[in-house]
Amino acid sequence: MDRKEVSRILNEIGVMLELMGESPFKSRAYYNGSRTIELLQEDIKKLVEKDRLKEIKGIGKALNQKITELVTTGHLKYYEDLKGEIPPGLFEMLRIPGLGPKKVRVLYDRLGITTLGELEYSCIENRLTALPGFGARTQQKVLEGIQYLNKNRGRYLYPEALEKASKLVEAMALYPEVKRISTAGSLRRKMAVVKDIDILVAGDNAEIIMDRFAALPEIERVVERGGAKLGALLDSGIKVDLRVVTPEQYPYALHHFTGSKEHNTAMRHRGKKRGLKINEYGVFTEAEESFGKCRHEEEFFSNLGLQYIPPEIRENTGEIEAAENNSLPRLVEPGDIQGIFHVHTLYSDGSADIAEMVEKARKMGMKYIGISDHSRSAYYAGGLDQEAVLRQMEEIDRLNRLYDDFMIFKGIESDILADGSLDYPDEILGLFDFVIASVHSNFGMDRGSMTGRLVKALAHPCTTMLGHPTGRLLLAREGYSVDLEEVIKAAAQNNKIIELNANPHRLDLDWQWCRRAKESGVRISINPDAHSPRGLEDVFYGVNTARKGWLEKEDVFNALPLADMEKELFSGRRYTQ
DNA sequence: GCCGTTTTCGGCCCGACTGTTTTCAGTCG
Incomplete structure (x- = not known):
C-alpha cells in the first residue's frame, strides 16, 4: 500500500x-x-x-x-x-455546511438517518426541529445544503475562481472606505483547485464595506453576516467569504486568512514557544501587549525572525524552518521563463499555424518555442504521419530563417504505446530536436505495467521529456495509476526532463511531486500544452505550481537561455545512428 | 493519540458566527 x-x-x-x-x-x-x-x-x-x-x-x-x-x-x-x-452515508452528510460530526451523530442516533436521501426526507417531514441543538433554521440550511450538493460539487479550477475574485476585488477597491484589499486563502496560495474565494479588506467601517460588497452585481445571495465577516454565493455558485479588519490589523489578518491552516498552526506553535500569541489581529506578548509593529506581511515575518515566506509555499512543509535558517528557495518567477515547449498547431489538433504560435510567443517575450504535434497513433487528434513530419520540419526551417533572435525547435508529442515504445522508428525520432513522450491510451493498465511503460519510454535515447506524467484531469478524471517515485528515479538515471503540464485542467505534475523531482535532481519543463495562441499563456499557471513545489529558476528546463537550450538539444542527447 | 531544556501526566492553536440557547455548543476556517 x-x-x-x-x-x-x-x-x-x-x-x-x-x-x-x-x-x-x-x-x-x-x-x-x-x-x-x-x-x-x-x-x-x-x-x-x-x-x-x-x-x-x-x-x-x-x-x-x-x-x-x-x-x-x-x-x-x-x-x-x-x-x-459507521454507515458510509454519514461521510456524505458531513459535506453539508453546518453539519459536523456532532450533529451528524445526533441525526444517526435519534432518527436513524444514514443517507442524504433519508436526511432530505426527514427535513421535508419536519423531523429535525425536535432534535437537541437543531431548530427550524438548521433544518432549512440542511435542506438547502443537500440541494446545493446535488447541484454542484463545489470545487473550482484556479482560473475560474481567480477571474471571479479579481472582479470583486477591482470593484471593491474603487470604494473610498476600502483602504487595502487582497484575495487570501487557497486562491492566494495558488492551489490548482479551490473551494471558495476569500477576500480581505482593511477599513474602518465594516458595516458600510459589507453593504457595498453585498450590493455588487455578482453577489447572488448573502448567506451569513456578522460584525466583521460576510459569506455570500456568487451567481456562478462559488462561495465567497469577505472579512473586514482595521488597517492596523491588516498584515496580520492577511497572513492569517492566507493560511494554510497547517502553516498557521505551526506559526502559532512557534510563537507560543517564544511567549507570543499570534492571531488575525496581531502578535501579542504574554502581557497581552502588541509585539512589534508592522505594515506589511514582510515585517510580520521579519519581526518573528523569519525570511518572508511567499504565500504559495505556506503549507507547513518545512518553509518555516527554512525561513528561520535563511534558506528559503528563490522561487522561479514568470519572467524567468525563456521559451515554451509542447505546442500544437494545425498540423494536428491545434487551432493556429506555426507562424501564429511563434508570433504570440515572441509577443510574450519568449526566445524560443518547441512545436510538438501529436504522433501518428493519435488518430483522434490528427497525428502526423512520416510525410507530414518531414513537411512540418521544412516549414520550420523556412520560418527559422526569418529570425536571428528566436528559435523554433522541431519536436513531437509521441504517444507512448502500450508496450512503452515510441510511435515512430528511431530514424524518424532522431530527426527531432526534442521528443515529448506522453500516454494517451490504455489508461486502465495496472500500476506495475503502467510504471514499466513510462520507465521504458524514459529510457529511450530519443526521449527528451515525459509529458503530463499522470494524465489527470482536475475535477474530471483521476490520473492513471503509476508509481511516480519510480518514474522520477528513471528520469534521474536517464537524465530526462519531466513536464509540468501547465494547462489549468491538468497541472500535472502536482506540486508535491515537483519538489520530489527537484530533490532527485530532475529538471522540470513548464509546458502549456497549447492548442491556440492564447493557450501559450497557460504556462504561467504552471509557474504557480512550480513555485508551490519550491522550484527555482535552475530547476526549470525552459528557464534556460536560448544559447544553453541549443546546446542541450543539439548535442549528444539525440539518437544517432 | 502525541509529546516533553520546567512535565511520563496533562496539556494539546485560535477566534467568529450561527442557532440554539438564557450562557453555550457546534461548526468553520
Whole structure:
C-alpha cells in the first residue's frame, strides 16, 4: 500500500473517531498523521522496513503500529472494524455546511438517518426541529445544503475562481472606505483547485464595506453576516467569504486568512514557544501587549525572525524552518521563463499555424518555442504521419530563417504505446530536436505495467521529456495509476526532463511531486500544452505550481537561455545512428 | 493519540458566527 492510500485511511479514521464522539485530540492525532504521511519525502515502504517511522514527529507508538500493518499487509483491522460500525452515508452528510460530526451523530442516533436521501426526507417531514441543538433554521440550511450538493460539487479550477475574485476585488477597491484589499486563502496560495474565494479588506467601517460588497452585481445571495465577516454565493455558485479588519490589523489578518491552516498552526506553535500569541489581529506578548509593529506581511515575518515566506509555499512543509535558517528557495518567477515547449498547431489538433504560435510567443517575450504535434497513433487528434513530419520540419526551417533572435525547435508529442515504445522508428525520432513522450491510451493498465511503460519510454535515447506524467484531469478524471517515485528515479538515471503540464485542467505534475523531482535532481519543463495562441499563456499557471513545489529558476528546463537550450538539444542527447 | 531544556501526566492553536440557547455548543476556517 502506498503513501497516498495510507494517508487517506488515517484521515478517514480521524473522521470516524469524530463521528463516534471520541476525544477531538485523538482524531487530531490521526489527521496530523495523515498529513505527515501525505507529505512524506521518503519511500514509506523503506521507512517501515527500517523501522524508522517512529522517528517522525507526530507518529507515535499507535500510529507506527497501524501504518506498519497497512504497509506490510495492505489491511488494518482497526480501520475495518471502525468502518463496520459507521454507515458510509454519514461521510456524505458531513459535506453539508453546518453539519459536523456532532450533529451528524445526533441525526444517526435519534432518527436513524444514514443517507442524504433519508436526511432530505426527514427535513421535508419536519423531523429535525425536535432534535437537541437543531431548530427550524438548521433544518432549512440542511435542506438547502443537500440541494446545493446535488447541484454542484463545489470545487473550482484556479482560473475560474481567480477571474471571479479579481472582479470583486477591482470593484471593491474603487470604494473610498476600502483602504487595502487582497484575495487570501487557497486562491492566494495558488492551489490548482479551490473551494471558495476569500477576500480581505482593511477599513474602518465594516458595516458600510459589507453593504457595498453585498450590493455588487455578482453577489447572488448573502448567506451569513456578522460584525466583521460576510459569506455570500456568487451567481456562478462559488462561495465567497469577505472579512473586514482595521488597517492596523491588516498584515496580520492577511497572513492569517492566507493560511494554510497547517502553516498557521505551526506559526502559532512557534510563537507560543517564544511567549507570543499570534492571531488575525496581531502578535501579542504574554502581557497581552502588541509585539512589534508592522505594515506589511514582510515585517510580520521579519519581526518573528523569519525570511518572508511567499504565500504559495505556506503549507507547513518545512518553509518555516527554512525561513528561520535563511534558506528559503528563490522561487522561479514568470519572467524567468525563456521559451515554451509542447505546442500544437494545425498540423494536428491545434487551432493556429506555426507562424501564429511563434508570433504570440515572441509577443510574450519568449526566445524560443518547441512545436510538438501529436504522433501518428493519435488518430483522434490528427497525428502526423512520416510525410507530414518531414513537411512540418521544412516549414520550420523556412520560418527559422526569418529570425536571428528566436528559435523554433522541431519536436513531437509521441504517444507512448502500450508496450512503452515510441510511435515512430528511431530514424524518424532522431530527426527531432526534442521528443515529448506522453500516454494517451490504455489508461486502465495496472500500476506495475503502467510504471514499466513510462520507465521504458524514459529510457529511450530519443526521449527528451515525459509529458503530463499522470494524465489527470482536475475535477474530471483521476490520473492513471503509476508509481511516480519510480518514474522520477528513471528520469534521474536517464537524465530526462519531466513536464509540468501547465494547462489549468491538468497541472500535472502536482506540486508535491515537483519538489520530489527537484530533490532527485530532475529538471522540470513548464509546458502549456497549447492548442491556440492564447493557450501559450497557460504556462504561467504552471509557474504557480512550480513555485508551490519550491522550484527555482535552475530547476526549470525552459528557464534556460536560448544559447544553453541549443546546446542541450543539439548535442549528444539525440539518437544517432 | 502525541509529546516533553520546567512535565511520563496533562496539556494539546485560535477566534467568529450561527442557532440554539438564557450562557453555550457546534461548526468553520
